[in-house]
Amino acid sequence: MSKAILCACEDVTREEVRRAFALGHRDLESVKRYTGFGTGPCQGKACLGLVARELVGLGATPAEAAPFTVRPPTAPTPLAALASADPASLPPGPGVPPEPSPSAAPRPSLPLPARARVVVVGGGIMGLGLAWQLARRGEADVVVLERSYLNAGASGRNGGGVRAQWSTPTMIRLARRSLELCGRFASEMGINVWFRRGGYLFLAPDARQAARLERAAAVQARCGLRTRVVAPREARDIVPQLDASRFVAASWNPDDGVVFPWPFLWGYAARAAALGARVLTFTRVVGLEARGRRIAAVVTDRGRIAADVVVNACGAWSREVAALAGVALPNRPVRHEILVTEPLKPWLDPLVSVLGTGLYFSQSLRGEMVGGIGDPEEPEGLATGSTLRFLARFARALAAVAPVAAGLKVVRQWAGSYDVTPDNNPILGAAGYDNFLQLSGFVGHGFMMAPAVTELMADWMGGGKPDEIFERFTLARFAGGGAVREDFIIG
Amino acid sequence: MPRLADPRFAPDCEIRFDGRRVPARAGESVASALVAAGLVLVARSAKYHRPRGPFCLAGSCGSCQVRVDGLPNLPACATPCRDGLRVETQNTLGRAGWDLLAAIDRLAPHGIDHHHLVTWNRWANRVAVAASRRLAGLGRLGDRAPPPWPPAAEERFEALVAGAGPAGLGAALALARAGRRVLVAERGPRAGGRLRCRLDLPGDPPPSWIDEAAAAVRAAGGEVATGAAVLGLWRDGGSPLAGVAAQGAQPRLRLIRAPAVVVACGAHAEPPVFEGNDLPGIFGARGLLAALAEDGVLPGERVAVLGPEPEAEAAAARLRQAGAGAVRVPGPVRRARGRRRVAGLDLEGGARIACDAVAVAGRGLPAAELARQAGGSLEVDATGGFRLRTGPAGEAAPGVWAAGEAAGPCTAREAAEAGRRAGEAAARV
Numbered sequence: 001m002s003k004a005i006l007c008a009c010e011d012v013t014r015e016e017v018r019r020a021f022a023l024g025h026r027d028l029e030s031v032k033r034y035t036g037f038g039t040g041p042c043q044g045k046a047c048l049g050l051v052a053r054e055l056v057g058l059g060a061t062p063a064e065a066a067p068f069t070v071r072p073p074t075a076p077t078p079l080a081a082l083a084s085a086d087p088a089s090l091p092p093g094p095g096v097p098p099e100p101s102p103s104a105a106p107r108p109s110l111p112l113p114a115r116a117r118v119v120v121v122g123g124g125i126m127g128l129g130l131a132w133q134l135a136r137r138g139e140a141d142v143v144v145l146e147r148s149y150l151n152a153g154a155s156g157r158n159g160g161g162v163r164a165q166w167s168t169p170t171m172i173r174l175a176r177r178s179l180e181l182c183g184r185f186a187s188e189m190g191i192n193v194w195f196r197r198g199g200y201l202f203l204a205p206d207a208r209q210a211a212r213l214e215r216a217a218a219v220q221a222r223c224g225l226r227t228r229v230v231a232p233r234e235a236r237d238i239v240p241q242l243d244a245s246r247f248v249a250a251s252w253n254p255d256d257g258v259v260f261p262w263p264f265l266w267g268y269a270a271r272a273a274a275l276g277a278r279v280l281t282f283t284r285v286v287g288l289e290a291r292g293r294r295i296a297a298v299v300t301d302r303g304r305i306a307a308d309v310v311v312n313a314c315g316a317w318s319r320e321v322a323a324l325a326g327v328a329l330p331n332r333p334v335r336h337e338i339l340v341t342e343p344l345k346p347w348l349d350p351l352v353s354v355l356g357t358g359l360y361f362s363q364s365l366r367g368e369m370v371g372g373i374g375d376p377e378e379p380e381g382l383a384t385g386s387t388l389r390f391l392a393r394f395a396r397a398l399a400a401v402a403p404v405a406a407g408l409k410v411v412r413q414w415a416g417s418y419d420v421t422p423d424n425n426p427i428l429g430a431a432g433y434d435n436f437l438q439l440s441g442f443v444g445h446g447f448m449m450a451p452a453v454t455e456l457m458a459d460w461m462g463g464g465k466p467d468e469i470f471e472r473f474t475l476a477r478f479a480g481g482g483a484v485r486e487d488f489i490i491g
Numbered sequence: 492m493p494r495l496a497d498p499r500f501a502p503d504c505e506i507r508f509d510g511r512r513v514p515a516r517a518g519e520s521v522a523s524a525l526v527a528a529g530l531v532l533v534a535r536s537a538k539y540h541r542p543r544g545p546f547c548l549a550g551s552c553g554s555c556q557v558r559v560d561g562l563p564n565l566p567a568c569a570t571p572c573r574d575g576l577r578v579e580t581q582n583t584l585g586r587a588g589w590d591l592l593a594a595i596d597r598l599a600p601h602g603i604d605h606h607h608l609v610t611w612n613r614w615a616n617r618v619a620v621a622a623s624r625r626l627a628g629l630g631r632l633g634d635r636a637p638p639p640w641p642p643a644a645e646e647r648f649e650a651l652v653a654g655a656g657p658a659g660l661g662a663a664l665a666l667a668r669a670g671r672r673v674l675v676a677e678r679g680p681r682a683g684g685r686l687r688c689r690l691d692l693p694g695d696p697p698p699s700w701i702d703e704a705a706a707a708v709r710a711a712g713g714e715v716a717t718g719a720a721v722l723g724l725w726r727d728g729g730s731p732l733a734g735v736a737a738q739g740a741q742p743r744l745r746l747i748r749a750p751a752v753v754v755a756c757g758a759h760a761e762p763p764v765f766e767g768n769d770l771p772g773i774f775g776a777r778g779l780l781a782a783l784a785e786d787g788v789l790p791g792e793r794v795a796v797l798g799p800e801p802e803a804e805a806a807a808a809r810l811r812q813a814g815a816g817a818v819r820v821p822g823p824v825r826r827a828r829g830r831r832r833v834a835g836l837d838l839e840g841g842a843r844i845a846c847d848a849v850a851v852a853g854r855g856l857p858a859a860e861l862a863r864q865a866g867g868s869l870e871v872d873a874t875g876g877f878r879l880r881t882g883p884a885g886e887a888a889p890g891v892w893a894a895g896e897a898a899g900p901c902t903a904r905e906a907a908e909a910g911r912r913a914g915e916a917a918a919r920v
Contacts, residue, residue, distance in 0.1 A: 002600050002826075003539070005762075005769040008546070009553045011538035013602045014764065034606075040537070041564065042553035045759040046546070049856040053875030054764075065871045070863035072723030073734070075550070075678070076564070081722075081736055084640035084744045090727040096864045103868075187613040191606050194620055241632075263606055342564045343537070345582075345628040365620065367628025388725040388734060388746075403636035407562065 006054060007047035009040020017054050027064040027106040028052060030149045033156065033262050036366075038068060041076050041342055041411055063104040069414075070097055072386055076342055076409035083395035083406060085388060092377050095335075095385020095415065106149070108282040108302065115306035116278070117141040118461075119298045120313055121285050121321055124155035125261075125450040126439050127313035128268035131277045133458030140276030143305060145298065147284040150265045154315045155447055157384075157416030159338060159370045161351045161362065162448040163200045163256035164225050167216040167488040170469060172223045177452035182259055185451070189267035193259045194365040199350035200256035201238055203247040203401065209355040210249040216488060217251050227253040239352060241402045247354070258351055258362050261447060288325035288436075295325060295436045309461070311437045316382060316417030318427075318440035327432030330422050330478055331441050332380045336372060337390035337415040341408040343367035352401075353490050359397040360490055361405070369408055373397055374490070386413045418444040423483035428457070431475040437461070438475065443489055493789055494527040495813060500787025504574035508533075509586060515572040518680070519786040522548055522555050522568035525578075527788045531771035531848075532831050533557055533567055535582045537629060538603065539596035542587070542831050544771030547760040548778025550678060550720075551858075554769065556629060557581065563630025568778065571680070581630040588831060592626070643734075643744040648674040648713070650917050651733055651749040653721040653861055656684015657696055657903040658895025659755030660704040661910025662917065666753075667704075667711040669918035674747055675708055676735050678720035681785070684757050685896075685903055688780035690805040694904035719745070724752060724861045724891070731865060731890055751890055751917035754862040755910055758855035758896035763797055767827035776806045776852035789815050791848030795836055796820065798852030806852050818844060854900040862887040862897065876900075884916035885909055892917055 004014040012035045020034040028051065031037065037051055038044035044067075052065045118134060120127040123146025131142045150156070162182055164175040182195045204210040213229055220227040229251050232244035238252060269279045287299035288310065295310045314321045316333035323329075344367050351362035358374025373394045391413060399406035421427060421441035426449075431438045439457060442449055456467040477483050494500055502514035506524055515524035522545040525533055531544040533555050545555035550569035558579040559565045567578070580587035595603075609619035650666050652659045655677035666673045681687060683701045705715045718738035725732045731752050735745040760775030762768050774790055776798065782788040793816040796807040803819060810817035820836060827849070828835040836844045859869055859879045867887030869877045878899035885892040892913035895906030 002766055003541075003596075003602065003769075004764055004766045005536075005541070006764065008543065008762065008769050009537065011536045011541070016602050016604075019604075040553060041556065042551060045856060045858070046552040046554075046762060049761050049875070049877060050764055052871055052877065056871070056873070056875035062871050062873070065875060067863075067869045067871070067877065070860050072725065072864060074722055074860045075720050075736075077722050077734075077736065078637060080637040081640050081742070081744045082734075084643040085734070085746060086642065089645065090732075093727055093729060096724065096726050096866075098866045100868065184613055186610045186616045190610050192608060192610060192616070192620070194623070196620055196624065266606070342630075343628045344563060345631045346624055347632040365624050365627060367624075386725070388723065388727045388732060399636075399639075404633060407633040407635075407637040409564065 006050045007037035007040065009042050010036040012037040014054060017051055018058065021055060021058045024109060026060055027149055028055060028066060029068050031055065032068050033151055043411060044068065061107065064106040071412045071414050072096065073410060076411050078407055078409050079395040079398060080406040082391040082410065083399050085392040087389050087392040087396065090387070090389035090392060092375065092379060092389060093387060094383040095387045097385065105282045108280055110278055110280050112280065112283065112300065112302045113143060113278065113305060116143040118309045118311065119305055119307040120144045120311040121298065122146065122313035122315065123150055123279060123281065124153045124313065124315055125264050125268070125447055126454060127311070128265050128272065128279065129450045129454035130311060130313065130439065130457055131279070132268045132272040133454045134461065135272045135275035135277045137458055137462050139462065142272070142277040144277065144279045145283045145285055145300060146279065146281045149281055150269060151262050154416040155265055156262055157338065157414060158261055158447045159360065159362065159372060160259045160261045160364070161360070162259055163253065165200055165202065165216065165220060165227055165251065165253050165256060165488070167219055168486060169219065169223055170472070171486060172220060172225065174449050174452045178448055179255065179257065181451035182257065185264065185267065189271055191263045191267040193263045195257055195259045196365060197255055197257040199252060199254040201235060201350045201352045202251045203235065203352065203354045204249045205247050205354060205356050207248060212355060212487070213249060213251040225253060226255055227251055238350060239348060241404045243401055243403055246401045256351070258364065260365060285321060285324070290325055290433060293434050295433050309435045309437065311439055313439040315440060315446060316419040318419060318438070322431065325432060325436060327436065329427060329475070331427065332420045333382045333417040334378055334380055334420050335383050335415050336418050336444060337386060337413060338370065338372040339391065339394060339410050339413040341369040341410055354397065354401060357397050358490055359394070361398060369405065371398065382417055384415045384417060386415055419446065422478060424486035424489050426473050427475050428473045429470050493529050495787035495789065497787055504572060506572050506576040506578055508578045509580055516786055517573055518571050520568050521557065521559070521570045521572055521576070521578055523782045523786045523788045524572050525567060526782070526790055532587050534580055535587060535590050537582070539599070540590050540592040541596050541769060542771050543769060546762060546773060547775045548782055549760065549775065551759045558630050561634035563633060641741065641743050643746050645746045645748055648672055648747060648749045650751040650753065651676065651747050652753045652755060654684065654755035654757055654897065655682035655715060656755060656757050656895060656906065657686060658897065658906040658910035659684065659753065660701060661907035662753040662755055662894055662914035663708050664704045665911045665914025666918050667707040667713060669915070670711055671918050672711060673708055673713040675713070675715040676719040676721050677715070677717045680717055682715055682717060685777055687784060688777050689784040690780065690802065690809060692801055692805055692903065694902060696903065696907050721861060724864045751920040753913050753917055754859065754887065754891060754893040754897050755895050756858035756861065756897045759858050760851070761855045763824065763851050765824045765826050767829070770827050770829050770833040771831065772829070772833035772847060773827065773849040773851065776802065776850040779850050780806060780809055783809065783813055789813060791846070792816055793818065793846045794848045794850050795844050795846040796850045796852060797824065803852040806850055810850070818846065820844060857899055858897050859893060862891055862893045865891040867891065867893065885913040886916070890920065
């Protein structure tokens with residue numbers, strides 16, 4: 001009984017909060033993610049004040065102890081209740097809460113250096129993975145600039161799915177390599193990412209979608225994957241809660257899996273830093289200084305860093321950042337909403353996804369169901385608010401395929417931005433300037449691609465033989481008409 | 492003497508807790524019935540399997556989750572009793588009182604660093620991940636698919652007041668007097684908020700004021716809905732849209748569109764911070780006193796009362812008046828003693844207090860979620876206390892006002908007054 005519990009839902013002790021603070025997780029959003037406090041069924045009602053007071057006592061500033069973003073619903077709400085709202089009467093909108101007005105920010109993690117050989121803009125999984133890959137190849141003079149805390153962007157907001165079931169050999173190859181790296185991440189990087197190969201089960205609601213599954217499965221078979229197209233009855237053996245009358249076929253790959261996204265960033269950042277790279281949080285890029293055919297320096301809200309190479313790894317913000325140098329990217333940010341339910345004992349092994357609606361759901365290692373659904377009416381924009389429309393659409397789609405899951409109670413909804421390109425494929429390599437490298441445009445699947453892509457990118461930046469992706473996924477392909485559209489985007 | 496002998500509080504039905512028969516009053520919370528039966532250990536915690544029981548007794552904190560009639564993770568303190576209700580503990584290997592997995596708590600006195608648990612070898616890590624998955628989660632998936640809820644239709648009111656405590660009723664009264672048709676949505680089973688505790692502090696509005704306010708709302712064409720939690724204040728369609736879960740024989744979702752919203756949800760009870768602060772038998776004083784006033788529930792024979800004046804002394808006086816021993820805790824607490832239920836408090840300086848229950852009075856966290864969803868911001872002061880940033884009448888965001896403890900600590904009288912100001916401002920929309 002020697003523990004003092006600050007968050008009773010998730011059993012977070014005072015000692016754990018103190019340890020997180022000592023490790024550099026000083027702001028409440030970071031402490032929430034590192035300790036898990038405030039993520040349980042009560043959503044911080046009992047613990048938010050206790051943790052804030054503890055942080056203030058440890059020396060946190062008021063900006064660091066400011067409460068984490070409030071997320072609907074205010075109480076655990078059965079999906080069956082939300083399914084009773086008609087999404088057709090709820091037009092798409094920016095959602096809640098509104099973007100906060102800029103106020104005092106938490107303290108940055110490190111002082112700003114005057115120069116660095118490589119400056120990576122964006123401290124998501126792409127930027128941090130690249131920093132580590134460069135550092136382990138001996139290029140340790142790398143600075144990563146993150147405008148907020150680690151995991152504030154799409155890398156900290158996604159559902160954690162990692163699958164090899166893609167429709168082109170290139171994407172299948174990258175995803176397989178990522179799956180392999182995920183399996184080694186904990187032992188190589190020294191931090192758990194809770195990688196679990198529960199498989200991916202794609203459901204086809206009609207013959208047209210079934211044909212799409214068949215085509216993709218054939219490509220996957222040629223690439224050596226264990227994907228099989230199965231009948232609804234067999235899909236029910238894998239997930240007994242499914243209503244087999246709601247789909248005509250399914251494709252099943254037992255080697256796909258899910259991870260817990262946040263520790264990837266902490267792991268990459270810590271290992272890169274141990275090798276000499278510098279990760280600067282709460283540092284916003286406000287300008288790019290060009291000189292001739294090169295970017296000479298990156299200008300931040302804290303000052304300027306001269307750079308030999310600048311990498312744009314800002315996900316949905318990549319277009320804005322490239323525009324600072326006058327480079328026009330075709331990327332479009334599109335919000336994608338997601339939710340998490342109360343924690344339950346294991347009941348769902350694979351990630352299940354329904355082609356057509358873009359519904360997906362899986363069970364995290366903490367027992368929560370995590371899920372989302374695409375919205376064809378979602379407009380372009382950087383909004384990350386939450387809507388009742390999404391909850392209603394998700395609840396209806398889920399109740400249709402897995403009726404018992406409609407009893408699950410939603411504890412939190414949030415949103416992130418997909419970084420969408422015209423052909424659903426990434427944009428890699430130099431654009432506009434010889435030393436301005438793009439690492440963006442992963443259309444909601446950057447997280448799962450990052451371990452493999454950052455490895456290839458570091459090889460290429462180090463002068464190695466370029467992988468075909470750096471020839472195929474250039475910005476110039478859109479001008480030349482060489483773009484081939486990826487068909488297996490979910491959501 | 493766990494329940495007052497007063498015939499008004501006589502049990503009239505029976506629920507089952509892990510197979511055991513427990514007398515109950517129909518409509519009171521499952522937590523009330525269990526506490527009255529001396530059963531305070533009703534759950535095990537998520538990670539360390541520590542003994543847990545009801546704390547807030549108000550549906551906020553999540554420490555009393557049980558399986559009810561085959562449905563997992565329901566708060567015992569917000570689930571009403573009816574005859575034959577089947578209540579079970581969750582997340583145990585054994586029973587709630589004898590959970591073998593409680594060994595985790597003893598084997599890891601400094602907690603488990605889950606980020607770095609078994610990362611030294613890839614294959615060992617796989618085993619650890621598989622084991623962790625089996626240990627994670629609280630309840631098991633529900634036994635059955637839920638029946639569909641009736642279609643939710645959008646309803647229009649001139650104002651929505653979330654919460655029917657002194658602030659919410661003050662706002663509703665002002666709105667009703669201005670002729671506004673208002674919906675007052677209260678998540679608890681009764682109106683009154685902290686007035687339900689019957690502390691009767693100087694300046695508190697009298698109990699009759701609750702009924703007067705409700706009557707005024709109805710006279711103006713409005714409605715006071717209890718068992719109606721406001722789940723969120725979304726903006727789908729461009730203006731504030733509240734989702735309200737209306738409990739009852741046929742639960743339904745109400746979608747409320749109102750140009751003016753007053754957030755008067757009070758404050759969430761906060762646990763005290765010391766070792767063993769999560770032991771069963773430690774309660775928020777307000778939830779406890781409401782259960783005492785309405786269902787005659789006494790938490791124990793000797794209750795240690797923590798917290799600031801005047802609420803703590805008034806709480807102790809109410810408990811004594813009901814026949815329990817109540818002692819004020821004179822100084823800071825170092826730790827709570829007890830294994831399955833609190834047995835005493837060790838104070839800084841060495842003094843000990845023997846008790847079988849603890850009541851924690853005092854301020855809580857502003858329940859400002861709805862105001863924050865609308866764009867309001869909670870600010871932290873130098874001591875780590877929170878207060879919502881508001882204008883003079885409680886404006887927290889366009890079309891949204893906050894009043895009472897939802898904005899920051901205040902007395903019931905101040906809350907009613909703040910509610911009136913917010914209501915008058917909202918009536919001008």
